[in-house]
Each structure stands twice: as C-alpha cells, then as structure tokens.
Amino acid sequence: MRKIRIPRRGVDQPVESELHDDLSVEDLFLAERSWTVERASIMAELRRRGVPREDWPESLHWNWWKKAGDLRLLGTTQYGIFCEGRWQALLMAKTVPYTARLAPDKGKPLVYVDFVEAAPWNWKVPAIDQDREFLALGSTLLKAAVQQSLKEEFHGRVGLHALPKAETFYGGIGMTPLGADSQKQNLVYFEFSRENAQHFVTKGSKP
Amino acid sequence: MIEHKNVRFDDAEWLRRMAALEDRCESVSVGGLAVDVGLYQTASAQPIESIALDALGKLITFTRRKLGLTAAKFAERADIELADLVRLEHAQRFVLDPRTVAQLAVALSVPVSRLMALAGLTKTVDTELQRAAVRFAANAEPLQGLSKEEQAALRDFVKELSERPEGG
Numbered sequence: 111m112r113k114i115r116i117p118r119r120g121v122d123q124p125v126e127s128e129l130h131d132d133l134s135v136e137d138l139f140l141a142e143r144s145w146t147v148e149r150a151s152i153m154a155e156l157r158r159r160g161v162p163r164e165d166w167p168e169s170l171h172w173n174w175w176k177k178a179g180d181l182r183l184l185g186t187t188q189y190g191i192f193c194e195g196r197w198q199a200l201l202m203a204k205t206v207p208y209t210a211r212l213a214p215d216k217g218k219p220l221v222y223v224d225f226v227e228a229a230p231w232n233w234k235v236p237a238i239d240q241d242r243e244f245l246a247l248g249s250t251l252l253k254a255a256v257q258q259s260l261k262e263e264f265h266g267r268v269g270l271h272a273l274p275k276a277e278t279f280y281g282g283i284g285m286t287p288l289g290a291d292s293q294k295q296n297l298v299y300f301e302f303s304r305e306n307a308q309h310f311v312t313k314g315s316k317p
Numbered sequence: 318m319i320e321h322k323n324v325r326f327d328d329a330e331w332l333r334r335m336a337a338l339e340d341r342c343e344s345v346s347v348g349g350l351a352v353d354v355g356l357y358q359t360a361s362a363q364p365i366e367s368i369a370l371d372a373l374g375k376l377i378t379f380t381r382r383k384l385g386l387t388a389a390k391f392a393e394r395a396d397i398e399l400a401d402l403v404r405l406e407h408a409q410r411f412v413l414d415p416r417t418v419a420q421l422a423v424a425l426s427v428p429v430s431r432l433m434a435l436a437g438l439t440k441t442v443d444t445e446l447q448r449a450a451v452r453f454a455a456n457a458e459p460l461q462g463l464s465k466e467e468q469a470a471l472r473d474f475v476k477e478l479s480e481r482p483e484g485g
Contacts, residue, residue: 112326114326114327115326115327115329115332116332117332117333117336122423124329124332150322167344167346168344168346168348168357169346169351170355171354172351173356174356177354177355177356200347202350207371222349223349224347224349224350224353225347225349225350225351226346226347227346228345228346231363233344234342234343234344236341236343236424238398241340242339242340243341245332245335245336245340246332246339247339247345248338248339248345249332249335249336249338249339249345250326250332250335253324253326256324257321257324258321260319260320260321260324260455261321261446262432265318266318270347270349271347271348271349271352272346272348273344273346273347273348273351273357274346275342275343275346276342276343276344276345276346276347277342278342278343279338279339279342279344279345280345282341282342283335283338292438293415294348294349294352295348295352295357295358295415297348297349297352297357304318308318308319310380311319311324311325312319312331312337313331313336314331314332315334315335315338
C-alpha cells in the first residue's frame, strides 16, 4: 500500500488516499459489493426518470458477486483506491495469456487490464445530473498498471478492452485503438506503446 | 525510459490534468473480464440461427449420451449452467454467451473457434459449416440409443468441426 492524493470535486487540494496493490480476488469483489446500495439508488433514479436502458451506465446491473464464486483467477493483481473509509475504484490486471498487438512490439508480453470500475458515486451519469465525486481514479489505477508493466520489464506496455462509453478516455490518454475485437463481443482493444506509456505516466493525456 | 521506481503518484499537475480529462469522459470502465464471464452482451447480440441451434443441441445430446452422462452431469463437467444446456438441447432460441460456447467446445472436444462459428459468434459466416450443420440436424433424431446411422452422422459432423480449415 502507498499513500497517494486524489482530486475531489469542490475541494482545492487533492485528498489523502491509499493505493492498494495487494487485494485478493475475493477482496476486490467484496469491495465492489460494498457499492450495491449506491448502485441500486442510481438504478432507481434512472427508472424514475424514464431513462432508456441504453443510456444507463454499462455496468450498472452486473451482478459480480454472483459470478465471483465461479472465477478461477490465477496470476492476477488487484489494485484499489481507498479514501474516506470507502473503496473508490478498483482494477484487476494480469500478464498471461495476453501479448502485445502493436508493432514493433507485437507478440511481446504486456500487462492486460481485465477490469476497471469506479464506485457509483464516482460515475458521471448525465441522465440524472450526477457528477463524479473523486477524479483521476481511472488514470491513477492505470498508472499503477503501467508501473507494473515497467517493473516486469514490459516497458510500459498495457492492453485492455474498453466499454463503449470509455473509448474516449482511453484514446484521450494516448492508448492506440486497434479495432473492435470479435473475441470480446466487439469491444475495442486499446494498447499503450512504450513511448505513449512513458508520456502518460510523466505528462498525462496524448503525446 | 522511466523506471518503475520513479513513477510518481504525487504530481499535482498530472492529477489536475487527468481529473479534467476524466471529467470530460463518461466512463473509465473496461470490459474484458465482464465478457469472459458472460456479463457483457452487445445490443446487437442475436439469438443463434435455428438450424445451427438444432445442430448444436443434437451435437450436445448425442455426445452426452455417448458418454453415458445425464444433462446435469454433462453441465457440471462442462462447467456451464444446467439451464443453458437444457435450452440448447431443446433448441430454444436465446443469446449464447461466448464463455458457454468455449466451455462446451472443450467438453465436446471440438475447436473453440469452430463452435463459435456454428453459434454465430464470429464475424464471418462459414457457409460450409452451416451446410454441414443442416445435414447433421436433418439426419439425426434424438432417440434413446444412438443408431449406427446417428453414430456415423455424429462422427461426420465432429470431423467437419475439427478438421476443416477455418473460414467461409
């Protein structure tokens, strides 16, 4: 665990937080489960306002707790940001069996990000006029994934499949979109080259 | 190239810049794991075509009976939901998720990619495979014991799935 600071809406200075890199898979899904009440509140408000289902946050109705017991995950690393007594965002990464698709490092190992999710109060939900409470959560977690890639001597290579509403973000930080992946329900696959990963952790956003 | 120990998490300007970027975007969620466990379905996901569904259901039933397994035992062995197996064997139309198809391919000892193609989960349409599915579905009846003709039909269809090169 390391101490970090995270920006909070309406507060001048970033708030003291903790970045954990040692959660078990069970810890991660217990943390995610702790968001159940807030997720239900958002769902209720969306229904009350008659918002069409296709405009809901994509992960809103996913029941991870039901699936968590089925998951046989080995070789994964789970990260979480903990602040003000609550988990604010989570990430799961692994190094096998994925390899880089981006030339000139095609076929070389990388860190694959399997899961990124922010707590429901950190979602931007325009349909119910909700703004994020804490900011830069995804960026901070992704920085941790790039750091892991550097530590593993993968030179910062990171890959992931973004949900459609997140494509703008991952493109915006300099990850290269490599097209819809038919093996992953046509989610767009993004990858950090060495150079763009370096730029991201030092400067942020696209080079 | 920056070293991992030099990656900073206290850069105020970096945080400010990333906060602004994230605030302009609707989400930061990724979906790899969700796809793998069947939580994510695209809006365009279609129920499997009826002929392919019929063929897949019979493939499962025949293989299961050949192995002497009940539906429950086969579902347990394949590590899929029993309800999904029952729907498949009764050719009920529903959206088949990739994980279930992958698990079935292992249990049926056929290539994952071929079963994905049969289930309509690949972009390209394999017309030869579809024709093979039609022949198999037409020639196989779900009797209690496998007749010699059914055994031959099963053998031919598994061979089609396993040996022919991929592609339409």
